[in-house]
Amino acid sequence: MNSIPYQSAIGSPLGRITAAGRYTSAGTLVTDKLRIFGSYAIVYCLNGMARYRDARNFQTAIHAGDLIIVFPNLGHSYGPPPGQSWEEYYIVFDGPIFNLWGHTGALNPARPVLHLEPLNYWRHRLDEIIAPNLPPLERVCRLQSVLADMLANFQRDVTAERNEEWLKAARALLATNIAQPLYVDAIARRLKLSPETFRKKFARLAGVAPYQYRLTQVIDQACRLVHEGCHTNKEIAAQLGFSDEFHFSRSFKRITGRSPAQFRALLRPSSN
Numbered sequence: 001m002n003s004i005p006y007q008s009a010i011g012s013p014l015g016r017i018t019a020a021g022r023y024t025s026a027g028t029l030v031t032d033k034l035r036i037f038g039s040y041a042i043v044y045c046l047n048g049m050a051r052y053r054d055a056r057n058f059q060t061a062i063h064a065g066d067l068i069i070v071f072p073n074l075g076h077s078y079g080p081p082p083g084q085s086w087e088e089y090y091i092v093f094d095g096p097i098f099n100l101w102g103h104t105g106a107l108n109p110a111r112p113v114l115h116l117e118p119l120n121y122w123r124h125r126l127d128e129i130i131a132p133n134l135p136p137l138e139r140v141c142r143l144q145s146v147l148a149d150m151l152a153n154f155q156r157d158v159t160a161e162r163n164e165e166w167l168k169a170a171r172a173l174l175a176t177n178i179a180q181p182l183y184v185d186a187i188a189r190r191l192k193l194s195p196e197t198f199r200k201k202f203a204r205l206a207g208v209a210p211y212q213y214r215l216t217q218v219i220d221q222a223c224r225l226v227h228e229g230c231h232t233n234k235e236i237a238a239q240l241g242f243s244d245e246f247h248f249s250r251s252f253k254r255i256t257g258r259s260p261a262q263f264r265a266l267l268r269p270s271s272n
Helices: 096-103 119-129 136-174 184-190 195-206 210-228 233-239 245-256 260-267
Strands: 002-007 016-025 040-054 059-063 066-070 076-079 086-094 113-115
Touching: 016 119, 016 136, 040 119, 059 066, 086 096, 086 119, 086 136, 096 136, 113 136, 119 136, 136 184, 136 195, 136 210, 184 195, 184 210, 195 210, 210 233, 210 245, 210 260, 233 245, 245 260
Parallel strands: none
Antiparallel strands: 002 016, 016 086, 040 059, 040 066, 040 076, 040 086, 066 113
8 A cells, every 4th residue: 555645746956855655565575676766765664574685785674663765776675575564654855965965975875774763753753854835945954854863863872782782891801700800901902992991981881980890790799608608708808809808898898888797697587
């Protein structure tokens, strides 16, 4: 089913939007043959699933919230597999301003699929582009504004995901060999950063300095050993790399708010 609420051949000096609408497909699109358009298009998946591939040998699954950017003269194919269906919102456009976006890399064929949520928000933004009775120039400007926000939103998500992966790796390294001295320089080199940059980045993303995070991991291990009830403070201190049991006790209280003896007392059953 194809609904075309907007279709026009009239443009502006900057460009034009030639068609827009919603399309529901029930697995009838042949995906092993590449198509070539002479225009740009954006295709936002509202429901269902599909497959995308192009002449650059890029291919991926498409789900609700994924946006496909179709590039002029780039062979591509997308659509649901047999037995599946999907609903899309598409806008077809071209013109010198969008060619400029392509030449500068703002629209990049190496990045043809973005993920954008929430669905209702972006669907509303697309509706604004094809609102009735808009002059062609205003319609083109609205599309540029939405494209800019889409790309910025996607870039923020990518940066957040990369930061999350980096922080996970940094935490894993800081939690390794906790009985050994902490060599931040070595961990920074593993993550291809200078020690100072590593410290600042970790503190910004984790909310604590690397040494503080490492100490909490050590004290977590100390709590486990205290809970076992068969180790003295001196033994735990030696096992976890503290200089002596007094250093261990001070560090334990600084992190937990209690001394090892007070922590042990909490673990003893009450004598009621």
